Amino acid sequence: MTDTLLSVKNLTLNIPTGSGTLHAVRGIDFDLKRGETLSIVGESGSGKSLTSLAVMGLLGKSIKRQADEMRFDNVDLQTANRRVMRDLRGNRIAMIFQEPMTSLNPAYTIGDQLTETLLLHRKVSKSVARARAIELLEKVGITAAESRLSQYPHQLSGGLRQRVMIALALMCEPDLLIADEPTTALDVTIQAQILRLLVDLTREMNMAMILITHDLGVVARVADKVAVMYAGELVETGPAAEVFATPSHPYTRGLLRCIPQPGKTERGAPLGTIPGIVPSLIGEVSGCVFRTRCPHARPECRADIPLRGDASHEFKCIHPDGALSEEGEAA
Amino acid sequence: MLPFILKRLGLALLVAFTVSFISFSLLFLSGDPAAALAGETASGEDIEAIRRVYGFDRPMLVQYGEWLFSAIRGDFGESYYFKLPVASLIAERLQVTMLLGVCGITFALLTAVPLGVAAAIRPNSLIDRVALFLSVAGQAMPSFWFGLILIVVFAIQLGLLPPSGAATWRHFIMPTIVLGYYAMPAIMRLTRAGMLDVLNSDFIRTARAKGAGEGRVLFKHALRNAIIPVVSLAAVQMGFMLGGSIVVESVFALHGAGFLAWESIARNDLPTVQALILVFSMFYIVFTFLADVLNAWLDPRMRSS
Numbered sequence: 001m002t003d004t005l006l007s008v009k010n011l012t013l014n015i016p017t018g019s020g021t022l023h024a025v026r027g028i029d030f031d032l033k034r035g036e037t038l039s040i041v042g043e044s045g046s047g048k049s050l051t052s053l054a055v056m057g058l059l060g061k062s063i064k065r066q067a068d069e070m071r072f073d074n075v076d077l078q079t080a081n082r083r084v085m086r087d088l089r090g091n092r093i094a095m096i097f098q099e100p101m102t103s104l105n106p107a108y109t110i111g112d113q114l115t116e117t118l119l120l121h122r123k124v125s126k127s128v129a130r131a132r133a134i135e136l137l138e139k140v141g142i143t144a145a146e147s148r149l150s151q152y153p154h155q156l157s158g159g160l161r162q163r164v165m166i167a168l169a170l171m172c173e174p175d176l177l178i179a180d181e182p183t184t185a186l187d188v189t190i191q192a193q194i195l196r197l198l199v200d201l202t203r204e205m206n207m208a209m210i211l212i213t214h215d216l217g218v219v220a221r222v223a224d225k226v227a228v229m230y231a232g233e234l235v236e237t238g239p240a241a242e243v244f245a246t247p248s249h250p251y252t253r254g255l256l257r258c259i260p261q262p263g264k265t266e267r268g269a270p271l272g273t274i275p276g277i278v279p280s281l282i283g284e285v286s287g288c289v290f291r292t293r294c295p296h297a298r299p300e301c302r303a304d305i306p307l308r309g310d311a312s313h314e315f316k317c318i319h320p321d322g323a324l325s326e327e328g329e330a331a
Numbered sequence: 332m333l334p335f336i337l338k339r340l341g342l343a344l345l346v347a348f349t350v351s352f353i354s355f356s357l358l359f360l361s362g363d364p365a366a367a368l369a370g371e372t373a374s375g376e377d378i379e380a381i382r383r384v385y386g387f388d389r390p391m392l393v394q395y396g397e398w399l400f401s402a403i404r405g406d407f408g409e410s411y412y413f414k415l416p417v418a419s420l421i422a423e424r425l426q427v428t429m430l431l432g433v434c435g436i437t438f439a440l441l442t443a444v445p446l447g448v449a450a451a452i453r454p455n456s457l458i459d460r461v462a463l464f465l466s467v468a469g470q471a472m473p474s475f476w477f478g479l480i481l482i483v484v485f486a487i488q489l490g491l492l493p494p495s496g497a498a499t500w501r502h503f504i505m506p507t508i509v510l511g512y513y514a515m516p517a518i519m520r521l522t523r524a525g526m527l528d529v530l531n532s533d534f535i536r537t538a539r540a541k542g543a544g545e546g547r548v549l550f551k552h553a554l555r556n557a558i559i560p561v562v563s564l565a566a567v568q569m570g571f572m573l574g575g576s577i578v579v580e581s582v583f584a585l586h587g588a589g590f591l592a593w594e595s596i597a598r599n600d601l602p603t604v605q606a607l608i609l610v611f612s613m614f615y616i617v618f619t620f621l622a623d624v625l626n627a628w629l630d631p632r633m634r635s636s
């Protein structure tokens with residue numbers, strides 16, 4: 001398909017540690033069309049940030065990246081040299097990070113930091129860059145935009161800083177925006193505002209977005225596609241509507257039980273949690289990684305797990321229906 | 332930032348005042364100044380006469396007030412030995428000391444900062460180890476010893492540089508290296524630690540995500556933050572060098588203010604010693620104050636608060 005913007009096949013990330021190799025990400029596949037929003041969900045430590053940094057080419061030197069394919073538009077990300085990667089970053093692929101408080105340079109003004117991106121990638125004058133910065137600050141809902149340009153990051157609240165980070169990411173109108181838990185560090189009231197802003201802007205600019213979050217409630221509202229990540233693997237991927245209608249992997253259903261559902265969850269009823277902890281990924285990892293916490297685990301779950309479903313909605317489980325029928329009895 | 336500066340200024344003035352009193356008291360702490368002035372063979376009458384002429388018979392606080400008042404106007408009295416006004420004597424000698432101080436701190440910064448940055452970019456690499464070795468050696472080696480070694484090697488054996496004096500710029504090469512090398516280890520390690528810290532921060536990842544090249548990331552984004560404490564350390568060291576180059580000036584017979592201090596102590600030339608202590612302390616106080624102000628000015632978080 002020609003309108004595929006990003007395609008990742010069999011991405012594996014290994015991190016050598018003192019006590020052996022950490023298999024942080026194992027054989028994940030995903031792709032993204034122009035203008036599409038893919039949401040990667042999963043618990044803390046499942047490898048979401050590493051995956052996005054792998055796409056940006058910003059992994060630490062010690063981390064080993066392997067893949068059958070990593071292609072952005074017509075650029076092969078695995079063979080691209082530094083110069084090509086630099087031209088992509090901030091220009092065609094932009095990223096917003098988890099930590100708004102510390103992601104801006106304390107020594108430079110907001111204006112300096114916003115215009116820098118545009119000046120790096122486009123041959124424009126400083127005044128054009130300033131005008132663009134003001135335009136974007138207004139777009140992300142910052143009042144008195146012009147006077148903000150001379151302010152320093154420490155003079156802004158966390159919510160404002162994250163808005164500045166969004167403006168920064170949009171300076172060059174990227175084709176792909178990677179938002180790594182953009183609201184985790186913010187107040188609940190501000191979380192919703194920032195998310196709405198991101199979604200509106202991606203639609204308006206026809207940008208593709210990878211939205212990383214542990215909040216499935218958010219995903220349901222904004223994503224076209226969902227990839228559920230557990231301990232370094234994608235356990236279920238598919239169109240958001242389908243995954244929410246028929247969550248097939250036991251882990252996905254576990255996650256869904258963790259969010260309150262209007263109409264279904266009674267007010268004040270306790271939310272479900274998934275008991276157990278994520279297994280260590282140091283050393284050989286085989287079979288289904290979820291088996292230590294899965295209520296439907298069988299001895300066969302130690303062996304290779306078949307991929308089920310159709311090409312658009314896939315999941316990994318020994319049960320042909322992801323043990324949905326077993327759960328029906330329990331409920 | 333103004334309240335901060337005023338507070339620091341007040342503190343500096345207080346310290347300066349205290350130091351001035353201590354350096355004045357030195358005259359009395361070191362024995363009867365009139366007897367010292369009169370010499371060993373003088374009679375009791377002579378000593379009394381000198382006491383009256385120099386005004387040592389008046390209450391100490393009155394003498395202090397008078398001394399301070401003239402000192403503020405730049406009048407430190409007359410040198411017992413040179414029979415010249417102390418102020419002009421010091422002013423002349425300070426030229427050499429200041430030149431040496433500026434050269435020394437420049438040398439220290441020009442070696443320490445690049446080395447610290449290089450060591451931080453690749454921790455535990457060869458360059459990091461070399462930097463560590465140089466800094467440990469610099470701290471362990473006394474300046475006079477290092478100076479003598481340089482003289483033996485470069486002046487006596489190789490004959491490349493003049494061993495002592497201040498006649499040409501070539502006379503300043505070895506003293507600059509010795510004085511600069513004294514300040515280098517602390518600056519180097521602070522640069523390295525600061526860079527290591529900053530390079531791991533989130534905003535450096537943001538800079539890379541913008542598409543900035545490595546040079547820009549290192550120098551515009553990282554060094555600008557890591558250098559803030561280094562600048563103030565260098566200012567404090569500059570103050571220290573202007574007052575503390577006694578050893579280096581003596582080893583290389585550079586006739587600067589440090590050398591003058593050494594001579595005057597040996598000759599019991601108290602007005603000169605008093606004035607030098609005051610001047611050296613003032614340098615230290617002024618540069619420490621400048622360090623605070625520079626620090627605040629370079630760090631936007633302090634500037635606006």
Ligand SMILES: Nc1ncnc2c1ncn2[C@@H]1O[C@H](COP(=O)(O)OP(=O)(O)OP(=O)(O)O)[C@@H](O)[C@H]1O
Pocket residue numbers: 015022024042043044045046047048049050051060098181214
């Ligand atoms: N540089 C590194 N060295 C060693 N281990 C690392 C490194 N970076 C990440 N890891 C490990 O890799 C795993 C995945 O980390 P990652 O940051 O991708 O998780 P995440 O899904 O983004 O979690 P969170 O929701 O908390 O942000 C974690 O177990 C983490 O400890």
Ligand code: SF4
Pocket residue numbers: 249250251288289290291292294295296297298301305316317318319322323
């Ligand atoms: S493969 Fe086994 S352990 Fe894994 S999700 Fe399916 S039933 Fe559970």
Ligand SMILES: [Mg+2]
Pocket residue numbers: 048049050098180181
């Ligand atoms: Mg993360």
